Amino acid sequence: MFRWCTDEVEPHDRFDYWREVRAKGLFGVTAELERERRAEFFGEFSLRQLGGAGLVELKASAYAVERSAxxxxxxxxxxxxxYQQLGSGGWFGGLRASDFAIANGSFATSxxxxxxxxxxxGAGGFHLRILKIPVSSIPxxxxxxxxxxxxxxxxSALAPLLSACFTDLAEAAAGGGATDPTSLVQAALVQALAHLALIERGILRPGSRRGQAALRTARLSQARHLIARHLQDPxxxxxxxxxQLGVSVRHLHMLFETSEKSFSQTVxxxxxxxxxxxxxxxPERLIADIATACGFDxxxxxxxxxxxxxxxAPGDFRAQGPERR
Structure with a gap:
């Protein structure tokens, strides 16, 4: 993973460096900001290569961006x-589309x-994730x-599916090389996000083979997030x-048949x-309290x-001390 922050550059050079080296050189866009505001500019981003795609997370002070011809x-x-908007919101406009706003937590494609x-x-600046999926990698x-x-x-039904896949993709980034199972997870999540985008834009039918595969992957991700959210509930x-997924219990169990663990094993x-x-x-908390807090009956x-x-036993695990766990 590659990370970069404007703290590495002298304050009076930060926006110019961001505009010429990062914005134009890395993202292929033109960045503009009033000269009197440039000394206060701040920007940071990370770039991960995941499943054949690039995942960027960007935070920056407010400025204007254009990708021109x-x-x-x-x-x-x-x-x-x-795109996943994580900050206070953003505005988009283009030569072939009407202007629109994207709210915190919302998604867009292009x-x-x-x-x-x-x-x-608003004054909060940029905070968003961008997953760039090469067209050549999409079946x-x-x-x-x-x-x-x-x-x-x-x-709106696709938003929680997209959110779950984005979260899982970032977590899967901790995996190893191309033969590591984690890389297969990453590739599946990237393809699911690509196909969910194509479903939303009317290019791919939800009932097609690729559409169904994308929905299965995304629903499994969302199911795991729902499980994590309700662990305390016995x-x-x-x-x-x-x-909550809007599927039958039988369909839910079929989703987990494609994973390493069943529903009950996952819980x-x-x-x-x-x-x-x-x-x-x-370490001072009673084990009985921990068991209850985690949903054990x-x-x-x-x-x-x-x-x-x-x-x-749990007590033996605790007695090992942090250096042995």
């Missing part, structure tokens, strides 16, 4: 971008090689992929998660990991599954 000619990208203009809304080539002018997602059950594993974290963070059940998973 000349910018595109100098630095063509031929990629689909999926093709890299179409002109646009953007600026943050089922369609010329309409290169006609995606910037536009927000209008299908009544956490497939019907609760299926209802138990997540509860055990949370209990280990709580024992590390609060009894202390006896907690001891039984902990010992089966780790070959020791």
């Amino acid at each position: 000349s910018d595109i000619a100098c630095a063509p990208g031929d990629a689909i971008c999926v 093709h890299t090689d179409l002109p646009y203009r953007t600026a943050p809304l 089922g080539q369609d010329k309409r992929m290169r006609e995606l002018a910037p536009k927000t997602f209008n299908d 009544d956490l059950a497939p019907i609760m998660v299926a209802d 138990t594993d997540a509860r055990l990991k949370q209990s280990r974290r709580l024992m590390r963070e609060a 009894s202390l006896a059940t907690y001891y039984r599954v902990f010992n089966a998973a780790y070959g020791m």
Whole structure:
């Protein structure tokens, strides 16, 4: 992963460096800011290569951005971008699209090689994630992929699926090389995000083979996030998660058939990991309280599954000390 911040440059040079080296050289855009505001400019970003795509997270003071026809000619990208707005909001405009605002937590898509203009809304500046997926890496080539002018997602049902995939993709970045299973997870998430974008823009049918595969991957990610959110509830059950996903219990179990663990195994594993974290963070806390906080219906059940998973009792794990865990 590559990280960079304007703190590495003298204050009077920060915006000029950002504009010429980072904005134009790395992102292929033209950045503008009033000269009297440049001394206070701040910007940072990270770039990860994941599953054949590039994931950028960017934070910066407010300034104006344009990707013009000349910018595109100098630095063509031929990629689909999926944007996740994380800050106070942003404005987009383009030569082939109506102006629109994108709110915090919302998503937008575009093709890299179409002109646009953007600026943050308010004084908070930019904070967003951008996933750049090369068109050549997306199965089922369609010329309409290169006609995606910037536009927000209008299908509210897709937003939680996109959010879950984005979060999982960032977490999967901790994996190893190209033969590591993590890289396969990354590739699946990237393809799911690409195809969800194409579904939203009407290029890919949800019922097609690729559309169904994308929805399965995204729903599995969302199901895991729902499980994590409700771990403390001892009544956490497939019907609760299926209802929130909008699928049948049978379909939910089919989603987990494609993963390493079943629904119940996933819940138990997540509860055990949370209990280990709580024992590390609060060594004085009673084990019975930790078991309850993690959703185990009894202390006896907690001891039984902990010992089966780790070959020791929770108290023995705690007694090892932080350096042994």
